[in-house]
Amino acid sequence: MALADLFKKKSSGNVAKDRLKFVLVSDRANCSPDTMKLLRDDIIKVISKYMEIDPEGLDIQITETESENRNGRVPALYANIPIRDMRHSSR
């Protein structure tokens, strides 16, 4: 059974858990897709003042991170911003 599971797709219980974790993070952050879009555009605008970035490759999402001073996890804004050229930054 366990061996067969390796080749089969993920069990529906785990699918449910993963989907829930994802949806709850944005529920808890109370951040709509529209807000995320605005945030994303602003981040591009601000960073572009200092360096050339790849707007297509920009990835932002609200996730969770372990907190040191509070028990458990807290929401966190995660952004991965690929830089194309650092030339603006030297000035």
Add this chain to the structure above:
Amino acid sequence: MGEVIVITSGKGGVGKTTTTANVGTGLAQLNKKVVLIDTDIGLRNLDVVMGLENRIVYNLVDVVEGNCKVKQALIKDKKHPELFLLPSAQTRDKTSVAPEQMKKLTDELKEEFDYVLLDCPAGIEQGFMNAIAGADRALVVTTPEVSAIRDADRIIGLLEANEIKQSQLVVNRVRMDMVSRGDMMSVDDVCEILAIPLIGAVPDDENIVISTNQGEPLVGSDCLAGQAYSNICRRILGEEVPFLDLSESKGVFGKLKGLFHK
């Protein structure tokens, strides 16, 4: 001075009323003086689950509006002399009662009772706000399904925002056969996601349907669900009770084993 506990879930149909009936009856079995309040105005249900539907004279709205004294509206349970029900009104709506009025009522009742249990309506609107107004702690009921868990998460946030300090989780309708196949989230999965302390897990047991049909809560009886509810009651009193192994006598193997053991 007693304690006011609200039983809530967000989503409907996950077992709030069944939990209220069984936990209330279970606390009475442990010799506590208990009053159950059905706060679902317009959709009265706790009375039929308790089997007390034929004894209603006055209801929650009558009490709040001063048409009768609190004592007159309380219905004594069939079996437990220290267990009472304050039924909801069937022909009114949620706006008939305000949160301040509910708080005044529960403050008054906890002077006399050890436990005041509030069966909360589904949703997060005024009915919910009424039910939590006077609550000291909460039992959040959910099932291992995405919709119920998502709503429970919302409710937990609202309970925190309304400064209800202690919220504990009841995971209802667990099917161990499905959990072991990987087709249902386990109790641990649900606890991990919702991140509040577990007070009990109740198996999906057909005896619940039978007991509801008869209007007699099954807490304390021999079946797994009956034991699960008894354990929840003992944990409410602060006792440390180990969690039940819900996988008992499930599936063909388990059933066969059960046959030979009895």
